[in-house]
Amino acid sequence: MTTATKFASVSDFEKGGVEVIGNDQPRRYLFSNLFDVAAKSQPWERVVVAKNLEFTIECARAEGESPWYLSGHDETVLVMEGTLAVHFVQPAVVPGGAGNGATRLSGTPSGKVMGHVRLQAGHLALLPAGAAYQIRPAGLCVVLFQSLLGAESIERWAEICQH
Amino acid sequence: MTSSVKPPVVHRDAHRSIRDPRYGYHSFEIGSFKFQRDEYFVRVTYPKGTYVVDVGNFLRAMMRDVAWGFFYGWVNFDEVFGTVNRYGTVDVFVGSYNAGYVAASTDFSECFDSATLFTCFKALLKDWTNEGYDPFAAPLETGSPYGSRHGNNDQAVDFQRELADRFVGLPGDSQPRTDARGFPVNRHFDDVPQHEPEVHAEPGFEGQLAAFNLFAYLSRSPVTWNPSVVSIVGESAYCPTSEEHILPILHGNDRVEWFLQLSDEITWQVADKATAAPRAVITMKAGDVAAMPADISHRGFSPKRSMLLVWENMTPGLEQRYASGELAPTAAEF
Numbered sequence: 401m402t403t404a405t406k407f408a409s410v411s412d413f414e415k416g417g418v419e420v421i422g423n424d425q426p427r428r429y430l431f432s433n434l435f436d437v438a439a440k441s442q443p444w445e446r447v448v449v450a451k452n453l454e455f456t457i458e459c460a461r462a463e464g465e466s467p468w469y470l471s472g473h474d475e476t477v478l479v480m481e482g483t484l485a486v487h488f489v490q491p492a493v494v495p496g497g498a499g500n501g502a503t504r505l506s507g508t509p510s511g512k513v514m515g516h517v518r519l520q521a522g523h524l525a526l527l528p529a530g531a532a533y534q535i536r537p538a539g540l541c542v543v544l545f546q547s548l549l550g551a552e553s554i555e556r557w558a559e560i561c562q563h
Numbered sequence: 564m565t566s567s568v569k570p571p572v573v574h575r576d577a578h579r580s581i582r583d584p585r586y587g588y589h590s591f592e593i594g595s596f597k598f599q600r601d602e603y604f605v606r607v608t609y610p611k612g613t614y615v616v617d618v619g620n621f622l623r624a625m626m627r628d629v630a631w632g633f634f635y636g637w638v639n640f641d642e643v644f645g646t647v648n649r650y651g652t653v654d655v656f657v658g659s660y661n662a663g664y665v666a667a668s669t670d671f672s673e674c675f676d677s678a679t680l681f682t683c684f685k686a687l688l689k690d691w692t693n694e695g696y697d698p699f700a701a702p703l704e705t706g707s708p709y710g711s712r713h714g715n716n717d718q719a720v721d722f723q724r725e726l727a728d729r730f731v732g733l734p735g736d737s738q739p740r741t742d743a744r745g746f747p748v749n750r751h752f753d754d755v756p757q758h759e760p761e762v763h764a765e766p767g768f769e770g771q772l773a774a775f776n777l778f779a780y781l782s783r784s785p786v787t788w789n790p791s792v793v794s795i796v797g798e799s800a801y802c803p804t805s806e807e808h809i810l811p812i813l814h815g816n817d818r819v820e821w822f823l824q825l826s827d828e829i830t831w832q833v834a835d836k837a838t839a840a841p842r843a844v845i846t847m848k849a850g851d852v853a854a855m856p857a858d859i860s861h862r863g864f865s866p867k868r869s870m871l872l873v874w875e876n877m878t879p880g881l882e883q884r885y886a887s888g889e890l891a892p893t894a895a896e897f
Contacts, residue, residue: 403751403867406827407778408849416828416846418853424833424842428856428893434823435850449852450821451894452876455799457823457852474729476794476801478777480825480850488772514768518761522778524794524801525760526730528771544823546796546874557897 407521409481410439410461410542418562427563434459434480437560438542446502446545446552447560454500456549462541468505468534470494475502475527475547479519482541486525488514489532501550505532571674573652578683580690587712589690593683594673596655600691602710607644607657611671614644614657619698619708622691623811626698629684630724630789633677635875636882637815639860642839645812646680650882653680660815660860662838685720692716699786701807701868704750722785726792731780732773737793739775740783749805751868752782778825781805781870788863790873802873806865815860817882819894820875824851827869831855832862857885857892 408414413435418426430450437447443463450457460466462484470491477486492511495503509532517525527533527545535543547553578593590599597608605621607614624640631638633653639645642661647654656672658664692698694714695706699722727737739759740746748755760774777793781803784791788810790802806829814820815836822831824847833843836858845853855861863871884890 403753405752405754405870406849407825413850414848416824416848416851419844419846421841421843426843427897428854429833429843429845430852430854430894431845432852433848433850434852450823450854450874452799452819452821452874453878453890455797455876457821457874474794474796476730476796488768490768512767513765515762515764515772517763517772517774519774520756520758520760522756522776523760523774524731524777525774526733526772526794531771546794546799546801548797555895557895561897563897 408435410435410540425563427561429562430557431562432560434544435542440559445554448549448553448555449544449560451549451555454549456501456545456547456553458545458547458553460543460545462535462537462543464537466535468507468509468532469502469552470505470509470530470532471502471527471547471550472529473500473548474529475545476524477519477527477535478524478544478546479521480542480544481521482537482539483518483520484535484537484541484543485516485518486527487516487534487536488528490514490530491532494530499550500548502545502547502552503550504552571652571654573674573676575676575679577679578686580686591683591687593680594655594675595671596673598687609657609671611669612657616641616644618691620811622688622696622698622708625684625688626720627788627812629681629688630699630722632681634814635820636817637813637836637860639813639815641813645815647815648817649674651677653677655680660837660839662840688720689715689717692720699789701787724789724791727794729795730773731793732775734770740780746783746785748782749784749868751807755779755782757782777803778870781825787868798876798878800875800877802875804871804873805868806863806871807868808865810863813860813862816855816857818857818876818885819892820855820873821894822847822853822855823872823874824849825870825872827865827867829863829865829869829871832864834860836860854894856894857890
């Protein structure tokens, strides 16, 4: 048998699916494919592909520099395709009134440069609470954010899920 | 307000064990249950009958139940026998979630103090696991569970899964897997890139930025069907795991659980949690995402070692909110 590990990408993915037995409904399983979602998304739309009450996993087509984001809680980013850098700034002024999830900042935040990380497919990075971040992809990338439901989160279950 | 439902009697007496000279194994008794093993099978006797199962299947399931501290919700060893975690107490049952057993009134369940039951199950697992057999390993990577008692494999039975407090790689937290730490790349993942991210922290911010190669981390998992924890956001946890052969339990959900297939393919058999009636078959390929609702049980089949990201919600009391009907069993409606 072959033991080649099969990963996928926007240009090379194959979806599985839900086969129901009896009167169950496929929509209960919220089945989607993150590369399919990325293929049909605008750059930096944060499409919710998994939701557990207020917690989310959001899929983004990472193409071109992202806006600067800030969150009051930790987030993570998992690179599923491509190569990118994440740059961090400790903002001099933290906007008030922010709820859960990522907040999109207007422009580049002023403050201390914290550093950056360079990531490839399979790499998982911490987006620390209170650190503004911008993602700079080298070409088309697909990323997953582990976050909370917020103003940037987009729910379009009927469009992305088998039903 | 008073409730007409009586709380269950909680058994707190320690288990008893006696060595069986025929095979060299001990038998174990706790509450009304008696557990015995011979060269091939496990026999569980309880007030309403007898349950028999292949010892390899039993040990693989027992290994997970013990290592996960009874996990979230139902750990069904098969369609008949299992445990339910009540978080402080644990139910041990035969047939309670099988429509045939319930209809015949041959179902039986007893409630145990978690620590007391854990001590019993751990002692059983150590006594019944022979030298050369690892119940955490894929069948092609370990020896046989069968035969009379010979030696032990306490190192395998005592395996501790890695649980990050916040994020793998932060100072003082769980660390990436390496050869030096005793985690060689698995035979099925020798084509997985091992490069690590570059982390450049400016002076004053050392230790605040962190990143690691999750795919490499999973390629070095020495066991199967055993989630680690690599990142925590609020009460949500990324629990990635490498899978090969069959999930040794049917996990009955007491909350919604999510699966993201990172590589290769797994097929899931989904059944009704209360009756064991089949409900669905879900095939997941690389990039697929699916929710396991709070009213089902599931068992996975992975023909090649694959990478699965399990995503859990650890919010305290969540199981009661689903059980009471406050929360719908599905994660989202559309």
